Amino acid sequence: MKRLFAVVLATVLCCLARQATAQTPRHVVVHAGHTLDVKSGKLLPDQTVEIEDGKIVGVSGAAGAKIPADAVRIDLPNATLLPGLIDAHTHLTMDPRFGYEILAISIPRETLTGAKNARLTLLAGFTTVRNVGASNFTDVALRDAINAGDVPGPRMLVSGPPLSITGGHCDNNMLPFEYHATEAGVADGIAAVQHKVRENIKYGSDLIKVCATGGVLSLGDNPQHSQYSLEEMKAIVADAHRLGRKVAAHAHGAEGIRWAAEAGVDSIEHGSYIDDAGIAIMKEHGTYLVPTLYLGDWMIENAGLTHLPPPLLAKAQEVIPAARKNIAHAFASGVKVAFGTDAAVYPHGLNAHEFAVMVKLGLTPLQAIQAATINAADLLGWSGKVGTLESGAWADLIAVDGDPLKDVTTLERVKFVMKGGEVVKNDYGK
């Protein structure tokens, strides 16, 4: 029986592989007027990227390129080429709906929302995302559908339901007791959090997301309060790391940031009230900060449109200015930064607006671009595979007009997107 299964599986895989090669040309070469080397920050003229079976096999000056006879040639003489961008904090299956509006959205409906947003995110130049929180396992379904070629979208690493204490930021605190409404990721105590980490992995999570403090867009909690205890977070990180999964911690309050970093999480998300003690622990452990800044501008500008419940708007108005001040200080202190947006709090596809805010708060344009390429790739555990134009990486490329080192907002207008050697957008060809 097992042998029969193996034969059937081998046949299916073989057919799938044949289908994939029929859709995507084996050899592709992309020549661009300029190419940004995101490691050195150098803008190199007239480079050619050679691609074979969806992966980069060489990058060279136009004269030195070895171009196979069957190669499909793409010429972008007036464009600047970069690696596809990485957003380390998305919620593709969610849209900007807040408070009680969320209760009307079913799990199947949320998954379909994810298919819409995956395409928008890819077209905006984000060829990889780390999705840190979805209802149940809608993100696992979306990731698998993208990988199977059923729907267009970025490469995804997904967390499944975020772990939360009872009544915490990632629980459902909107209904009275008699409804017994509890989110899928709720777990209290060492044994329960260990079980939850293992359960999430069982159902397809690539990483673990934990809500270490209260949040802004939730009822009945305070972003400054730490939620999980240090011992619970240590148990979460120990199990996740032992099972080969990284941990992302939602953390606004200073104590929660310190505890999460001390417990050994791989990234602090938001980091609004980060203080010098937290910065010191993060630097010691090599923890990444994933600030999510542009959402502040969008939420305040669109508060009328989003029907944000008054207690949530009040929290946003208090947290956003404090976060900007503290994040600017963290940037100046040299903490490691990876790019993340929290897209879902605002419409998907606007992700690149984050760059300008990062620069406004003290990063250079190159540092902001590195946060969305080599740094985010390191945080995801995908160094050398994404966020870089070098041999062995997936052929995920974007192109823009002008020089993003001089004007980082040019990344808000991505004109060419390739994922795995396949062109998904080319406004230059029109």
Ligand SMILES: [Zn+2]
């Ligand atoms: Zn988030």
